[in-house]
Amino acid sequence: MKSAVRVKDVSKVYGPAGAHTFALDRISLDVAPGEFVCLVGASGCGKTTLLNLIAGLDRPAAGTIEVGGQPALLFQEAALFPWLTAQHNVELALKLRKVPRRQRPARAAELLHQVHLDGFGDKRPHELSGGMRQRVALARALAQESSVLLMDEPFGALDAITRDLLHDELERVWETSGLTIAFVTHNVREAVRLGDRVLVLSSRPGRVVAEFSIDLERPRRLESPEVAQMAGDIVTRLRKEVRSHADDSQT
Amino acid sequence: MPTIPRPEDDLGQLDAELAGIDQLDVPVAPAPTRLARVWAQVWPKLAAIGLFFLIWQIVVWTHWRPEYILPGPRTAFSALGDAISEGTLVRAIGVTMRRAALGYALAIVIGSALGLAVARNRVLRAAIASMITGLQTMPSIAWFPLAIVLFGLTEGAITFVVVLGAAPAIANGVISGIDHIPPLLLRAGRVLGARGVAAYRHVILPAALPGFVAGLKQGWAFAWRSLMAGELIVIIAKRPSLGQQLEFTRTNTDYPGLVATMIVILIIGIVIDGLIFAKIEQTIRQRWGLLDAGA
Numbered sequence: 001m002k003s004a005v006r007v008k009d010v011s012k013v014y015g016p017a018g019a020h021t022f023a024l025d026r027i028s029l030d031v032a033p034g035e036f037v038c039l040v041g042a043s044g045c046g047k048t049t050l051l052n053l054i055a056g057l058d059r060p061a062a063g064t065i066e067v068g069g070q071p072a073l074l075f076q077e078a079a080l081f082p083w084l085t086a087q088h089n090v091e092l093a094l095k096l097r098k099v100p101r102r103q104r105p106a107r108a109a110e111l112l113h114q115v116h117l118d119g120f121g122d123k124r125p126h127e128l129s130g131g132m133r134q135r136v137a138l139a140r141a142l143a144q145e146s147s148v149l150l151m152d153e154p155f156g157a158l159d160a161i162t163r164d165l166l167h168d169e170l171e172r173v174w175e176t177s178g179l180t181i182a183f184v185t186h187n188v189r190e191a192v193r194l195g196d197r198v199l200v201l202s203s204r205p206g207r208v209v210a211e212f213s214i215d216l217e218r219p220r221r222l223e224s225p226e227v228a229q230m231a232g233d234i235v236t237r238l239r240k241e242v243r244s245h246a247d248d249s250q251t
Numbered sequence: 252m253p254t255i256p257r258p259e260d261d262l263g264q265l266d267a268e269l270a271g272i273d274q275l276d277v278p279v280a281p282a283p284t285r286l287a288r289v290w291a292q293v294w295p296k297l298a299a300i301g302l303f304f305l306i307w308q309i310v311v312w313t314h315w316r317p318e319y320i321l322p323g324p325r326t327a328f329s330a331l332g333d334a335i336s337e338g339t340l341v342r343a344i345g346v347t348m349r350r351a352a353l354g355y356a357l358a359i360v361i362g363s364a365l366g367l368a369v370a371r372n373r374v375l376r377a378a379i380a381s382m383i384t385g386l387q388t389m390p391s392i393a394w395f396p397l398a399i400v401l402f403g404l405t406e407g408a409i410t411f412v413v414v415l416g417a418a419p420a421i422a423n424g425v426i427s428g429i430d431h432i433p434p435l436l437l438r439a440g441r442v443l444g445a446r447g448v449a450a451y452r453h454v455i456l457p458a459a460l461p462g463f464v465a466g467l468k469q470g471w472a473f474a475w476r477s478l479m480a481g482e483l484i485v486i487i488a489k490r491p492s493l494g495q496q497l498e499f500t501r502t503n504t505d506y507p508g509l510v511a512t513m514i515v516i517l518i519i520g521i522v523i524d525g526l527i528f529a530k531i532e533q534t535i536r537q538r539w540g541l542l543d544a545g546a
Contacts, residue, residue, distance in 0.1 A: 055442055070444060079439035082539040083457045092453055096444040116269045126540020129276030144443065162272055168265050 003066070004148055004180035005031040005054060010063030011205075012049050023049045025205030026063065033147070036174055036181045038195035040188055040234065042242050046206030047184040051150045054182065071148035072141035076156045078133035080125040086112065086136045087121030093143035111139040115169065131162035138173065151183045155190070164222060167193055171219060188238065189231045193222045198234055202241050210237045296525075322507040330507035331514060343491040344515065347482065350406065350492070354413030355474045362418035362470060363463075366425025380426065387419040391477035395484050409481040416477030417470040424466010428459030461535055468528040475520055 012024040023046040031037045041047055052058040054065055055073045080089050090108040099107065112121055115135040125133055134154055141149055155163045171194065174181055185191050191198045192214055200210040212234055216226050283291075304324045311323040322330070334340035369376050369383070394412045402408035432455065440454035482494020491499075493516055500508035536542050 057438055057441060070442070073438075073442045075435060075439070077435060079435045081436065081439075081454070081457065083460065083535075093443050096449060096453070116266060117273075120273070124538055124540060127277070129273070131276060132273055140443070162276070165265065165268055165272060169269065172265070 002033070003030040004033040004035070004068065005029075005071075005182060006064075006066040007050070007054065008064045008066075010050075010053060010060045010065060012046065012053065012058070013061050022205035024053075024060075025207055027201075027207050028063075029199060029208055031148075031180055031182055033180055034178050036183065036194060036196045038183045038185060038191035038198045039201055040185060040191045040198060040238065041201030041206065042186070042203050042238060045201040045203040047186075047201060048152055050201075050206065051152050051182065051184055054148075055150055068147055070144070070146060071150050072144045072146045073150045074134070074137055074141055074152065074154040076153045078125065078130075078137040080133055080136055080140070082125050084124075085121060086117065086123050086125070086128065086139075089125070089136060090140050090143050093140045097144060108139075108143065111142050112136070114142065114173065115139045129162075131158050131166060134158065134166065135169070138170070142173070142177070147178075148180045148182070151181065153185055154183075156185070156187075163190075167222065168219065170194065175218075188234045189222055189227060192216075192227045192230045192234065193220050200234060200237055200241065203245060209241060210234075320506055322510055326507045327510040327514065330505075331511035334508060334511055339491050340496065340512070340515065343493050343496050343512075344519075346490055347478065347493040348519075350409055350413070350482075351474060351478050354410045354478065355417060355471060357410065358414045358417035358421055358470055358474060359467070361414060362421025362466070363425055365418065366422035366429075366466070369422065370426045370429040376426075383419045383422050383426075386415065387423060387473075389415075391416040391473070392480040392484075394477075395481065398481075399485065404485050404487060406487070408485050409478065412481050413474050413477045417474035420473050421463075421466045421470040424463050424469065425459065426462075428462020428466070429455060431462055432458040461532075461539070464528070464531055464535060468524070468532070471523060471528065472520075475523075479516060 007027060007029045009026045009028055010024055011022060011026055013020040014023050015021055027046075027050065029037075039047055039050070049058070051073065053060050054067060055071055056067075057073075080086070081092065084092060087105070087108050090111050091104045094104045094107055095101075109118075109121060112118065115138050117132060117135055117139070120128065120132065120136075125136070128136065137154075155166055158166065167190070170181075173179070183191070183194060188198075195214055198212045198214060199208050200212070201207065202209045212230070214230060216224075216230065220227055307324055311318060311321060315321070318326075331340075365383070369380055391412050394415055395408070398408040398411045402411060436454060436458055437450075440450055445454050479494050479497075482492045483498055486495045486498065493512060496512045497509060497516075500506070500512060533542075
């Protein structure tokens with residue numbers, strides 16, 4: 001089966017030639033259509049770099065990236081345009097996709113309905129809570145009608161209750177839309193809660209060092225023993241990876 | 252991997268939970284009445300004006316200068332009333348405001364174009380960005396000898412200096428507006444497919460608006476100062492202006508008239524800044540959520 005996202009031998013270097021460091025070193029991964037993949041890793045694993053490359057915001061130094069069309073990308077902050085209302089933020093995404101003007105308002109309202117924000121279309125970003133802003137950003141991303149959604153620690157700044165609800169919400173959107181999702185997080189439980197597959201990245205340089213298939217039944221609960229046990233295995237692997245850097249400064 | 256369909260009541264529960272947390276999360280802002288808001292804006296200004304007149308009157312009472320040289324507020328205002336009813340002052344205001352509007356409009360066009368070009372182009376920025384700031388620090392009165400040589404004692408000389416005074420401030424406003432856009436917004440725009448002209452129209456220009464308005468405001472202050480300096484120097488026959496009125500009242504030892512003209516100049520400056528620019532800035536800050544709820 002053809003992959004929705006195919007990253008092959010991609011490297012990314014920072015710094016001047018000679019003194020450069022690898023952010024990513026020949027990393028390869030495939031995401032199947034409709035799959036929910038989570039990427040976890042410690043600091044310096046190049047998670048954000050990788051998503052930027054897949055989103056086309058940056059170019060790899062080597063290797064190839066294949067994605068069908070422009071993927072949508074959610075950031076840790078909602079990154080809504082503060083001069084536009086929630087509704088107009090979503091409409092702008094439609095406009096940039098050349099959706100005819102007459103269809104935009106109804107379509108945007110539909111998308112806001114999909115993320116349960118009926119009646120909040122007229123609010124400006126600062127009038128909404130962090131969780132609501134992130135849902136507007138999700139609606140705006142859905143407006144792009146990309147088949148691939150990239151998420152860069154999108155719930156990292158939210159409180160635990162809101163985060164829990166948004167996990168349910170995201171899962172529901174994913175189940176009904178058939179989207180392919182690549183979700184970056186440093187929260188291993190979150191990764192197990194959401195993903196079909198969890199990839200563990202090494203740090204400096206970033207590479208995929210382990211892969212876990214999560215065959216737990218959905219809907220999962222963050223606090224369930226199965227999720228906790230799975231997360232425990234992944235954390236053990238992650239700690240081993242972190243330990244391997246203990247001697248870095250002496251080399 | 253097969254997914255188990257959710258039971259319906261489970262979905263209803265999530266809806267209710269989301270709706271509940273949204274209601275709890277939405278910031279509650281107390282909305283003062285319109286009258287209270289206006290009053291809160293107006294009374295400090297009235298108090299400041301009152302204090303100003305009081306200090307002025309006290310200085311007059313001390314006889315620091317004889318009263319025929321430094322008139323008190325009452326004399327100045329009656330002179331103001333006379334000048335208005337006589338008609339020259341009104342004509343002078345008309346002439347001055349027309350010049351201000353023309354020069355400022357030209358400065359907006361030139362300053363915005365220049366600012367955009369510099370913000371966009373690396374070479375241009377390296378070449379002239381510091382020169383724009385240099386131009387801004389140049390006192391506008393220093394331009395007049397050259398302007399008179401180039402244009403003679405004409406409207407052209409005045410407009411030339413007003414534009415030179417205001418355009419650099421406006422250009423700098425555009426540049427700093429664009430420079431201070433959060434990179435995250437630019438990335439969000441690119442992911443949404445805003446490239447080229449669309450990026451400018453939908454992301455960069457609206458995001459730069461606060462800086463642009465700050466530049467416009469500063470540009471207006473420079474334009475108004477340059478204009479007053481110009482009208483003092485470039486006096487055109489049979490065309491009374493506010494600057495020319497200052498010179499005229501001084502040479503005719505009409506000191507109450509002199510002070511009255513200065514009051515007019517001050518009032519115009521305050522009104523334009525307080526009514527137009529303050530209003531625009533307030534609107535932008537409110538939309539962007541930059542107002543402190545307690546303020």
